Amino acid sequence: xxxxxxxxxxxxxxxxxxxxxxxxxxxxxxxxxxxxxxxxxxxxxxxxxxxxxxxxxxxxxxxxxxxxxxxxxxxxxxxxxxxxxxxxxxxxxxxxxxxxxxxxxxxxxxxxxxxxxxxxxxxxxxxxxxxxxxxxxxxxxxxxxxxxxxxxxxxxxxxxxxxxxxxxxxxxxxxxxxxxxxxxxxxxxxxxxxxxxxxxxxxxxxxxxxxxxxxxxxxxxxxxxxxxxxxxxxxxxxxxxxxxxxxxxxxxxxxxxxxxxxxxxxxxxxxxxxxxxxxxxxxxxxxxxxxxxxxxxxxxxxxxxxxxxxxxxxxxxxxxxxxxxxxxxxxxxxxxxxxxxxxxxxxxxxxxxxxxxxxxxxxxxxxxxxxxxxxxxxxxxxxxxxxxxxxxxxxxxxxxxxxxxxxxxxxxxxxxxxxxxxxxxxxxxxxxxxxxxxxxxxxxxxxxxxxxxxxxxxxxxxxxxxxxxxxxxxxxxxxxxxxxxxxxxxxxxxxxxxxxxxxxxxxxxxxxxxxxxxxxxxxxxxxxxxxxxxxxxxxxxxxxxxxxxxxxxxxxxxxxxxxxxxxxxxxxxxxxxxxxxx
Amino acid sequence: xxxxxxxxxxxxxxxxxxxxxxxxxxxxxxxxxxxxxxxxxxxxxxxxxxxxxxxxxxxxxxxxxxxxxxxxxxxxxxxxxxxxxxxxxxxxxxxxxxxxx
Numbered sequence: 001x002x003x004x005x006x007x008x009x010x011x012x013x014x015x016x017x018x019x020x021x022x023x024x025x026x027x028x029x030x031x032x033x034x035x036x037x038x039x040x041x042x043x044x045x046x047x048x049x050x051x052x053x054x055x056x057x058x059x060x061x062x063x064x065x066x067x068x069x070x071x072x073x074x075x076x077x078x079x080x081x082x083x084x085x086x087x088x089x090x091x092x093x094x095x096x097x098x099x100x101x102x103x104x105x106x107x108x109x110x111x112x113x114x115x116x117x118x119x120x121x122x123x124x125x126x127x128x129x130x131x132x133x134x135x136x137x138x139x140x141x142x143x144x145x146x147x148x149x150x151x152x153x154x155x156x157x158x159x160x161x162x163x164x165x166x167x168x169x170x171x172x173x174x175x176x177x178x179x180x181x182x183x184x185x186x187x188x189x190x191x192x193x194x195x196x197x198x199x200x201x202x203x204x205x206x207x208x209x210x211x212x213x214x215x216x217x218x219x220x221x222x223x224x225x226x227x228x229x230x231x232x233x234x235x236x237x238x239x240x241x242x243x244x245x246x247x248x249x250x251x252x253x254x255x256x257x258x259x260x261x262x263x264x265x266x267x268x269x270x271x272x273x274x275x276x277x278x279x280x281x282x283x284x285x286x287x288x289x290x291x292x293x294x295x296x297x298x299x300x301x302x303x304x305x306x307x308x309x310x311x312x313x314x315x316x317x318x319x320x321x322x323x324x325x326x327x328x329x330x331x332x333x334x335x336x337x338x339x340x341x342x343x344x345x346x347x348x349x350x351x352x353x354x355x356x357x358x359x360x361x362x363x364x365x366x367x368x369x370x371x372x373x374x375x376x377x378x379x380x381x382x383x384x385x386x387x388x389x390x391x392x393x394x395x396x397x398x399x400x401x402x403x404x405x406x407x408x409x410x411x412x413x414x415x416x417x418x419x420x421x422x423x424x425x426x427x428x429x430x431x432x433x434x435x436x437x438x439x440x441x442x443x444x445x446x447x448x449x450x451x452x453x454x455x456x457x458x459x460x461x462x463x464x465x466x467x468x469x470x471x472x473x474x475x476x477x478x479x480x481x482x483x484x485x486x487x488x489x490x491x492x493x494x495x496x497x498x499x500x501x502x503x504x505x506x507x508x509x510x511x512x513x514x515x516x517x518x519x520x521x522x523x524x525x526x527x528x529x530x531x532x533x534x535x536x537x538x539x540x541x542x543x544x545x546x547x548x549x550x551x552x553x554x555x556x557x558x559x560x561x562x563x564x565x566x567x568x569x570x571x572x573x574x575x576x577x578x579x580x581x582x
Numbered sequence: 583x584x585x586x587x588x589x590x591x592x593x594x595x596x597x598x599x600x601x602x603x604x605x606x607x608x609x610x611x612x613x614x615x616x617x618x619x620x621x622x623x624x625x626x627x628x629x630x631x632x633x634x635x636x637x638x639x640x641x642x643x644x645x646x647x648x649x650x651x652x653x654x655x656x657x658x659x660x661x662x663x664x665x666x667x668x669x670x671x672x673x674x675x676x677x678x679x680x681x682x683x
Contacts, residue, residue: 556681556682557679557682558679558680558681558682559675559676559679560604560613560675560679561604561605561606561607561608561675564601564604564605565605568601568605
């Protein structure tokens with residue numbers, strides 16, 4: 001049963017991608033319908049898969065000696081991430097019906113989105129390192145192609161290329177880890193690696209651990225590799241919601257959580273993870289505070305919230321990080337889609353041109369505010385429970401300085417969230433031009449997500465049970481639902497965090513009286529606008545890659561003779577390797 | 583030198599000659615010819631291998647299959663060459679190289 005469901009969850013979106021592409025761009029209505037049907041069916045298959053979780057491979061494919069057996073394991077982490085990817089994915093597709101109406105090359109759009117959804121499910125469920133890497137790269141490729149979807153806009157193409165290069169750069173860390181594991185254990189199964197990680201030499205394990213951290217930082221847009229995510233905002237908004245908020249960027253956190261038992265003993269690794277999370281959460285919150293582009297604010301806030309999850313893994317709170325991942329996926333997808341509705345209605349992404357939209361877009365205002373309150377971490381929305389759980393774990397198991405930093409970041413989060421809501425929906429209208437209402441597909445998708453934002457925290461008990469029962473290598477202690485709520489509601493740390501969040505709100509409320517403080521912090525704001533100098537590092541990676549590609553161009557002569565020589569050379573190498581008995 | 587060795591050496595000689603042709607020629611028709619010489623070398627090796635492993639019939643039937651496939655390659659290659667000459671007015675590979683990076 002589970003093997004069929006796994007096949008369907010990965011296969012349905014991929015068949016859908018093919019079907020949409022075959023339908024052709026002349027039949028746009030059919031393309032919309034096909035995409036919605038296949039993505040919703042995949043979402044249903046993933047939800048049906050949820051109850052049949054377990055720690056044994058449900059689907060194994062023998063492919064011979066070098067690659068070993070390709071397995072899919074429906075354990076708690078995997079089925080949960082697969083469900084998030086397909087359900088949020090199907091909502092993004094439904095939203096696209098309104099958002100992408102009348103756009104050119106719909107076939108390319110939907111085919112890539114569906115290909116991405118299938119690959120993300122594969123990434124979550126794969127039980128072998130080799131398969132994990134393959135799906136990891138497919139998601140990167142889809143992300144690149146979708147960021148550069150408006151391919152006559154040079155900014156979009158540059159943003160896509162940058163995302164591709166940076167995430168590949170991190171992916172090398174994952175590949176190195178997989179090769180090391182295969183070299184020492186003779187097996188690419190993740191379960192084998194987790195069970196026998198302590199038999200590896202310490203230095204090799206350290207290389208793997210920090211390689212995985214680099215891969216995760218690049219994929220999850222963490223400091224110092226975070227600058228591709230704001231650039232990725234050139235993509236159509238449903239893509240931003242799906243890939244750059246709710247699913248692909250979670251892959252890094254997923255990777256850290258998956259391999260946590262193997263790497264936690266590596267000297268300095270957990271501290272490094274905590275530092276990466278803390279810097280991301282804190283610096284990205286500051287950058288969100290000064291950004292004026294609505295989607296960029298949301299992108300920085302995604303980096304910041306992913307920082308919370310990475311931090312939670314660093315202090316050993318795997319359950320807290322995954323719980324926050326669930327909450328974040330729901331409320332951030334909601335925020336992005338609602339922002340998409342705003343942008344679609346107003347025709348600009350600049351918040352300085354908005355304001356006073358509460359009258360024209362009452363429904364969007366309501367769902368956006370729900371998402372914003374969850375982002376700020378106010379009770380009783382899902383963001384409150386998971387963020388408090390992360391901070392709770394941080395206080396008890398992590399260093400105090402990191403906890404203080406995260407607490408401060410929570411306050412700044414509240415501040416920038418309310419600045420954003422205010423600039424978009426309240427005050428007086430600053431821009432000109434006609435505002436047209438949101439379509440029904442947009443309302444459907446955002447309405448479902450708003451309901452999820454209000455209720456997804458009720459799943460905590462079942463989610464914890466699922467994780468503890470199906471992850472044999474993780475030392476998880478997820479309490480029951482009621483215990484969890486009680487712990488959060490009675491812990492003093494919760495009220496401390498709420499006080500800091502309230503301070504953040506107050507800072508926005510009395511912003512005029514705080515003009516002096518704002519003046520004093522002006523240098524900090526300028527540094528935040530300049531991305532704290534990380535931009536230079538990322539640009540150097542991109543330009544170095546481009547330079548290498550440019551200098552390798554001469555090898556592509558296009559001449560038959562040289563190509564034949566290349567083939568013969570390759571053949572000689574293969575024969576030599578075979579002769580040496582490898 | 584046994585018969586097998588002689589056949590294998592001549593097979594290698596044919597493949598080598600074809601490969602050399604592929605490496606140096608700039609003429610599309612000569613490319614097709616060089617390719618044919620290479621495949622003929624492989625054919626000889628196939629038959630010799632069949633005899634050496636006491637499966638002469640298998641080697642021969644494989645060789646027959648390759649001859650059919652190889653003829654198709656030659657025909658299509660030459661047809662391409664004719665069309666290229668008509669459209670582009672040249673058979674020089676350097677002038678035809680469009681995949682230059």
